[in-house]
Amino acid sequence: MSIRVGIIGISGYGGGEAMRLVAGHPSFELVYAAGEGSAGSRLVDRFPGAPAKLADLVIEKWDPTALPRLDVLFASLPTGASADALARVPKDVKIVDIGGDHRWVEGWTYGLADVWPAQIKGKTRVANPGCFPAATLTALAPLLADKLIEPGNIVVDVKTGVSGAGRGGGNSKFGYAEVNEDLAPYGLLKHAHMPEIAKTIERLSGEGSAGGLVFTPHLVPMTRGILATIYCRGRATTEQCFDAAKRFYGGRAFVRVSDKPPHTKWATGSNFAFVSYAADPDRNLVIAMGVVDNLGKGAAGQAVQNANLICGLPETAGLDGAPVWP
Template sequence: MTHKIAILGASGYTGAELVRLIATHPEMEIVALAAERKAGMEMRDVFPHLRHLDLPTLVKIGEIDFSTVDLCFCALPHKTSQEVISALPADLKIVDLSADFRLRDPEAYETWYGNPHSAIEMQKEAVYGLTEFYRDQIKNARLVAGTGCNAATGQFALRPLIEADVIDLDEIIMDLKCGVSGAGRALKENLLHAELAEGYHAYAVGGTHRHLGEFDQEFSAIAGREVKIQFTPHLLPTNRGILATCYVKGDAQVIHKAFENAYADEPFIELLPLGQAPSTKHIRGSNFCHIGVVADRIEGRTIVVAALDNLTKGSSGQALQNANLMLGVEETTGLMLAPLFP
């Protein structure tokens, strides 16, 4: 069976990544691509690396006949998805890649994103899209809210440890680096080559990054009490990749065993041998996440490092993984491509 797919926001990085992945998917066909500012253009003109594909012309969202669509990916900007998704057919399966349905508490959404939640009733049915931990709910969901790319990386590094109660919940520090594509495709002065290249800087310092809302929500729910981590993101002058280095209080061997137990059957999570740390070079362009555990020189302290591609496992690959589950397709379909190297 071939499932008909629409992608809203196809002219952005995550939209293009969805097209790249779905292009070789044996059970999906892209029947509609929407991009408001680039409506009327061909995808090959927006993204020349996709020119070999036979794709629909970009249109405005209002021009799509959703009665012919089985599942819709929404790769739209934050604060836009709630309004757009609310107007889509009530029986349409949707995977949202924005932040608009990630936080279950509307007040938390307003706190972190600065505007009132405009689709509270829909929020009640949204399932958080961290596939490895919400697989059963995602299978039966109509609306899945994809995680933030930084939030996904940090959770892969910490969720099993919180669940297994093998680390001190009041002693968690996460130092995270992300490639520039994580900021989207819109023109921004601080992302110009001359502003970004040959430099490396922290941002949202002191606990202001929006993905902290996801960490607070998920970690506290697992622990059954409030958990707040120290988190500082850094912008790297690279196109893709996230590397999260987490400093925790706990025994390295016990921590490594907790990961083995949690991820033994997960096709996209690769746990490195104890003492090894991953690199963004080794997951580029793939749906894999690599995790390393290294004992610190200070007894009783451990360093956990997680690496993934922010556009693939952190966003569009995760979205396709969720869509496979929602459509009854084998979860790994279209996603087992090997990383690009070098």
């Protein structure tokens, strides 16, 4: 029997990717889609390549009081918008919030699915990690678990493709003519994802303060992909880092430990995360690297993985497509 799925925010890039993954999922059936700008149009008007079975589904204006029967709801709304939007969703509808409002919030489970799958199983309110945290924390988790690095002294230099800025933009600073052949840092010392990362580092390390966290995002001229290059202090060897990661992720489907520095293109269109390490004990230095597709593991891919865990399905259901390369 199929699981009835809805998506809010289907007009955006994250919502669109959720649509693609749900459409290819063996147990999910998309029965409801809500959007802002696109309300009233059919899915195929918005996504000319929408699967035939979904082509004529009409996108609704969001109204939590007039939902069809749903088992799972994916919410892909701008930060600040989902707290209100989801408040009145019936309790028996399971929610995965791809947006930023419910991370480490009372009543919600933080859905870092490759790290804490057991805690997510059977939950009904799961907050998907942000795209930067997904890349960063997946790389750091094994090092923190094995206490190979100092949790209070971590410098995260992340680089992201432009789809991470969302679709609403329409600002010329995200326009092709200006982003192409350009690269810049932004949000120095105050990016919105910092507290989420700091909080999770504390949980992963079991230690009190990640107050020394430094986090600098950069906008890169590409559509998809995130790379986190993470500079840590620790006396571990490269081999110890790899051993820790291989143990930590042994048997896990979506994290690949790569002996070469990872490329963002390796993950495009998939739910994979690639992690790698380089260390120099003489310099008290460990470099961790994490790569994800910001719309895959960084958004809709991890959301489907969380929904699988919630629903008691195999974790990989609907997520076993290989990346699109090149």
